[in-house]
Amino acid sequence: QLQLQESGPGLVKPPETLSLTCTVSGDSISGSSYYWGWIRQPPGKGLEWIGSVYYSGSTNYNPSLKSRVTVFVDTSKNQFSLKVNSVTAADTAVYYCARLRNWGSGRGFFEYWGQGALVTVSS
Amino acid sequence: EIVLTQSPGTLSLSPGERATLSCRASQSVSSGFLAWYQQKPGQAPRLLIYGASIRATGIPVRFSGSGSGTDFTLTISRLEPEDFAVYYCQQYLTSPNSFGQGTKLEI
Numbered sequence: 537q538l539q540l541q542e543s544g545p546g547l548v549k550p551p552e553t554l555s556l557t558c559t560v561s562g563d564s565i566s567g568s569s570y571y572w573g574w575i576r577q578p579p580g581k582g583l584e585w586i587g588s589v590y591y592s593g594s595t596n597y598n599p600s601l602k603s604r605v606t607v608f609v610d611t612s613k614n615q616f617s618l619k620v621n622s623v624t625a626a627d628t629a630v631y632y633c634a635r636l637r638n639w640g641s642g643r644g645f646f647e648y649w650g651q652g653a654l655v656t657v658s659s
Numbered sequence: 660e661i662v663l664t665q666s667p668g669t670l671s672l673s674p675g676e677r678a679t680l681s682c683r684a685s686q687s688v689s690s691g692f693l694a695w696y697q698q699k700p701g702q703a704p705r706l707l708i709y710g711a712s713i714r715a716t717g718i719p720v721r722f723s724g725s726g727s728g729t730d731f732t733l734t735i736s737r738l739e740p741e742d743f744a745v746y747y748c749q750q751y752l753t754s755p756n757s758f759g760q761g762t763k764l765e766i
Contacts, residue, residue, distance in 0.1 A: 573696040573756075583696075583704065583747055598755040599660075613736070632703055636756075643751045645694035649703035 538562040540633050540650035548627075548657050554620040558633030558650060565614045566591040569583040571636040571644060572616045574607060576629040586631075589616055592644075596642025623657045630654050661685055661750050663759035670764050681761045682748035687728045695736040696723055698761075699720035699740045699744045704733075708733065738764075 544556035573588035587597040587607040634646040662685040691711030698702035708724035
C-alpha cells in the first residue's frame with residue numbers, strides 16, 4: 537500500500553524559505569511511470585499544482601511559481617522535497633505531495649496523495 | 660495555460676438523486692486528458708476518474724465521467740450521503756497541469 541507523508545515546519549517567517557519533504561513508503565520512488573509532485577491549497581480555496589520531479593532529477597514547474605520553487609529527489613531515502621523562496625502570506629496553504637501518473641514531462645493525474653501539511657507564513 | 664471552469668459553483672441535492680457536474684476547458688483537451696477528484700473537509704483529494712471516463716481503482720460504479728473537446732461531465736447516478744463533498748476537474752494535456760475551481764455538492 538503506497539503511502540506519502542509530508543513533513544516540515546508549520547510556521548515560516550517572510551521572506552524566508554519554506555521547506556517540505558515527502559517520504560514515500562510501500563513503493564520505490566524510482567518507478568519509471570511516475571513523477572512525484574507538490575500541490576497546494578490556500579485555506580478555503582482551490583488546488584494549485586506547484587511542480588513535479590522524476591527519479592532521475594528531471595523537473596517540471598508551474599510558470600506562476602517557477603522563479604521561487606525547487607523540487608528535488610533523494611532516491612536513497614525514497615523522499616522528494618520542495619523549497620519555496622521569499623515566501624509571503626500568500627504562500628500560506630496546505631501543501632500536498634502526490635504520485636503523478638506521467639503522460640509526458642511531468643504532465644499527468646495524481647493517483648495517490650499525502651494527508652497534507654499546513655504551512656503558515658507569518659512574522 | 661488551459662483554464663478550466665466548473666459549474667455550478669454549488670449544487671444542492673438530496674440522497675438518491677442524480678448529480679451532474681460540468682467542467683469546461685478554455686481550449687480542447689484532446690485524447691481526454693482530464694481527471695476528476697473528490698475532496699471532503701480536512702482530507703486530501705481522492706482520484707475518481709482519469710482519461711475523462713476511466714474509473715480509478717475502488718471507485719463505485721455510480722461515478723461516471725464523459726465528454727470530449729472542451730466540455731466534460733462527472734455524473735453521480737444515485738447520491739449516497741458520503742458523496743457530499745467538493746469536486747475538482749484537472750487537465751493534463753498541456754503543462755502546467757491545471758485544476759478547475761471546484762463544485763461543492765451539498766445536501
